[in-house]
Amino acid sequence: MTTHLTPSSLTLQIILGDQLLAPVYQPIVNLAEHTIYGHESLIRGPKGTPYHMPDMLFAMALAEDRLNELEFAAANAGIAEYRRAGGRAKLFVNLSATFLVEHYSRHGEGQLQALFDRADMPLGDLVIELTEHDRVHHVDALPRMVEVLRAQGAQIALDDFGDGRSSLRLWSELRPDIVKIDRYFSHGIDKHAAKVQTFKAMLHLAETFGTRLVAEGIETREELEIIRDLGIGYAQGYLLGRPQSEATSVIGGDAQEVLASTDIVVYPALRKVAQTHFSAEKLVISAPGINPKMRNDELIRIFHDRPELHALAVILPEGKPLGLINRRDFIDRYTHPYHKELFGKRPCTAFMDPNPIVVDRHQTLEQLTEILVSGDQRYLNSGFVIPEGGRYLGLGTGEQLVKAVTEVRIEAARHANSLTFLPGNIPTSEHIARLLAARIEFTACHCDLNHFKSYNDQYGYWRGDEMIRLTAGVISANCDVRRDFVGHVGGDDFVVLFQSSDWDRRCEQIVSTFNERALGMFDETALKAGGIVAEDRNGHSSFFPLTTLTIGAVRIVPDAFSRAEDVASAAALAKRHAKQGGGGLWLLDDGRTTPLPVSAPSQVMAAVGP
Structure with a gap:
């Protein structure tokens, strides 16, 4: 073996000839069974040299035009x-698509078969992980x-899907047994709703x-919680186990705790109202364009023959809109005496109208x-031209x-509220369904403001929005x-869907x-009076106490409910009972509603001062 090597004297020929490559193995975990499913074989070069890590090692091979040999x-x-x-679990071995195709074209199946024969392992335990250092140029030959x-018994995995090199076309044509999702999509997934949607x-x-x-x-407990709850079957990363010289049979301690937990994680919420691909194209009504030279007596016949047309666009020969003629205005003016x-x-x-509203x-x-x-409200009568x-x-x-x-705004609000950016009806129902499917105990709470309408009417919607945001902030801060x-x-x-065991203390707070x-x-003035005078729902002047918060709570046990809508209805019923009982925190249990103690706020006069 060569001795006294220095980084400057190292070549790939020396590394390969002196067998200076050292494999390490990183575990891949079966999240449902909490077991080691397999290991990925990774390679290291000589320790203490720049070529110990694979990036530099493969860069050397590329520079010497010996990538296939190194692989x-x-x-x-x-x-x-x-x-x-x-090692007895499945072994993931990295081979690039380029290597496989070129090697097969030069040597046929023989040399690869020799590799498998030397493995002395069941080929059903071998997973060929297709990698590519550049964009795949052999899509047609790969299948x-x-x-x-x-045919030889090996399974196929597609590596780093989504990193810009592995494509959906490869997934569709090769139909791999396993697809490994690039770490970009896992990193920080507990903070990025878009990444959750991508995994879905x-x-x-x-x-x-x-x-x-x-x-x-x-790499973090939070990332693993999201991945586990999304139903991803397998995971790999430092939290589950780092690359080691020998294959391990033990999952990392923090990862074990996450996998053993029965808690259902809360997915990150959209921080803005869900966007839509809606465009003006969906509003297009097919209507003929008319030539600027058309006479008015011809135009009136078109309107008489086409009563569904609210207007007609005047179009230049090259197709450019010149103006818009409103049906009602035209007929009203044209039918005047002598017109x-x-x-x-x-x-x-x-x-x-030579300057109509134009919407591309x-x-x-x-x-x-x-x-x-x-301020231009002409669209209400004349509509608009769409080019x-x-x-x-x-x-x-x-x-x-x-x-x-x-309609689009209403649908968007069902996903994320535009005022508080909290999840709307649809994600709330989805989370309830996840809790029910997991068969765990939780507490469903419905929170509502007392006398909010009178506050909103008295102080205006802007101040009303501030109170809504205050409510959202206080609730979120205590969860x-x-x-x-x-x-x-x-x-x-x-x-609020509580998994926290101290939900009652949190609600009181x-x-x-x-x-x-x-x-x-x-x-x-309102503080001194203890309320405000405003119109009630019948239009009569009435006194309303200061706005406070009511919470109705229901404990949900496994199999008590099968549908998210029923849980939401039970929480809403608890809230109604709570409001009828005077507000505060109430628990609905076996059809009975019981008030729970809540610390009273400071006296109103203390807030006002002497």
Whole structure:
């Protein structure tokens, strides 16, 4: 063996010839069974040199044009050492698509078969992990190579899916047994709702293709909690086990605690209202465009023959919109005495709005909303012209616009409330369903403000919004962000799903803190009077006490409910009983509602001063 090596004297030939490669093994964990499913064989170069880590080692091989040779040697070393040390779980061996295709084209199946023969392990325990250092250029040849490997008994895994090199086309054409999701999507997933949604989409793909998923790069308890609860089958990362010279049979301690826990983690909430791909194209009404030279007596016949048309666009020969003629305005003016005789043979442009509202086909929901709130309200009567690239497509109506924007906003609010950014009805129901499916005990609470309408009417919607945000802040501050779910289901209604065992103490703190801080949102006159005078629902002047918070709670035990809607209804019933009982915190149990003690806020006069 060569001695006294220095980094400058090292070459790949020396490293391979002197057998200076050393494999290490990182565990891949079966999250459902809490067991080691297999190990990934990783390679290391000579210790104490820049080529110890694989990035520099493979860079050297690339510079010397010996990548295939290094890959084959690394696979040999990894398999041989794994069996020598008694490894019995599945072994993931990295081979690039380039290596497999080129090696097969030069040597056929023989040399690969020799590699497997030397492995002295059941080929059903070997997983060929397809990697690629550059974008795959052999998509057409790969399926045949994969068939050969499968015929020999090996399984196929696609590595680093989503990193820009592994493509959906590869997944679809190769139908790998396993897909390893790039660590980018796992990193910080407990803080990024978009990454949660990405994993959900990949789960759908995996189900379609019959593929198992491995989440790579799991480094924190929070990341593992999300991955586990999403239903990802397998995971790999430092939290579960670091690469070691020998295969381990033990999962990392922190990871074991997470896998043993029955808690259902709270997914990160969207921090803004869910966006939509809605565009003005969906509002297009097919309507003929008319030539600027068309006479008014021809135009009136079109309106008579097409009663459904609210307007007609005047279009230049090249397709550019010139103006808009409102049906009602035209007919009203044209039917005035003598107007038919005066204007019948004149061009229609005499009755045209030369500056109509123009909405390009690709304008977004936000841009359409700006039209609704602008001072130009012509869209209500005349509608608007919809072109694409300057060429006329059709018309839109004000009724369509108002309806579409309203519906999309309502649907978006069901996912995330635009005022508090808390999850709306849909994610709240989804979380209840997850809790029910896990068959664990939890407490469902419905929170509501007392006398909020009178406050909102008295001080205005802006101050009302401040009180709603205060409510959201107080509730969220007193919940465990990883275990307790907070949803804003509309207006001044909030739902909290507690897994925390001290839920009652937290609720007491929520009620007392809100009641205390809400005092600061009233003026001195209201504080001295202990309330405000405002109109009731019948329009009569009435006295309303200061706004306080009510919470109705229901303990949910396994199998007591099967549907999320029933849990929400039970919590809403508890809230109604609580409001009827005078507010505060109430627990609904076996059909009986019991008040729980809550610390009273400071006296109103203390807040006002002497």
